[in-house]
Amino acid sequence: MVDTAGMDNDFSLASFLEETHNDYEQTQRDLKEIDILIKQSAAEVERLAQRNSQVTSYTRQLQTNFETLPREDIKEAYEALNDVQQRLFTMRGQLEKLQSDQRNLERLAEFQRKMIELMDGSNPLPASGGRRRSVDQPNVIRVIQTEEAVRQGLVRKMHDSVASSISNFILQAEICQRFFDVNPDRARTELNALKSSAGTTFSNVKDFIFDLRPMMLDDLGVIPTLRRYAESFQEKNGVPVPITVTGVERRLESHIEVTVFRNVQELLQNAMSHAQATQIQIQLDMGQEQVTAVVEDNGSGFNVDDTLNGNNKTIGLATLRERTEMLGGELNIHSNIGQGTRVEFSIPIADEASN
Secondary structure (H helix, E strand, O other): OOOHHHHHHHHHHHHHHHHHHHHHHHHHHHHHHHHHHHHHHHHHHHHHHHHHHHHHHHHHHHHOOOOOOOHHHHHHHHHHHHHHHHHHHHHHHHHHHHHHHHHHHHHHHHHHHHHHHHHOOOOOOOOOOOOOOOOOHHHHHHHHHHHHHHHHHHHHHHHHHHHHHHHHHHHHHHHHHHHHHHOHHHHHHHHHHHHHHHHHHHHHHHHHHHHHOOHHHHHOOHHHHHHHHHHHHHHHHOOOOOEEEEEOOOOOOHHHHHHHHHHHHHHHHHHHHOOOOOOEEEEEEEOOOEEEEEEEEOOOOOOHHHHHHOOOOOOOHHHHHHHHHOOOOEEEEEEOOOOOEEEEEEEEOOHHHOO
């Protein structure tokens, strides 16, 4: 006698499994679409933020020259400022909504994936859906994400320093033009201010180039570069940054030197920008089998678990850890709120790497 009940159950399970598969694939398509929208919205927010900075700078310049500028120019400037700020507020709200929808879809996709694996354990799905990843693909994805985060950081620095300064140059030059015929003395004063601003910007550009890729890292290696960077950091921020080097000082493979420099660079910036540290020290040990670096500060400290598990898309400690682990290394963080931070990382050195 045929067990129709069992066949019905098998058919129902197969149908449900197929339906869940289809839903899962649709969720993945939705995630791809919303990712595109997020990138487009983020680009628009960045564009509007730059425009807002330019208009705000221009409005501030106008405030010092209300008596000499036409009322219509002042009116147009404030109308432009109000318009760009409203559009920026709207786009940021839209971006936050899309990011919230993305997180909800990711949770739904994870639930669907687990359901499919539970019903069809012999064919587990990757966390991101679609075809199975090759063994190396997760590392490739982390590299791409890290590079993208670095680019975002560079864009912010360019916008906040160089681009903003150049925008101010243009505004100051326009003000000088207005005063040449009616007030030559004021025009000379504005030109002197423009010259001073240009000198400051030139110095900032040199610092920016050094942060981007110090030439001496390729020419002299990581230790001289770190010493120079620590000196520059101390001069700029007024915070002592002693550096202690132990072991045999030598050149390492290029990718290891870059990683050590970038990690220390980011940790110093974190200690200054986020922890408001007044004392920072660096220790670097050039061992035979690994290079080990320690960056310790007396700043405000933080909750390590919350920081590493947070949804921070910028270059942060979680990214530093991933970057270090991709080279077979290890990164450990010790911090408590109000008790400073100590970050130690080590990267193995191949025997043939040292000269």
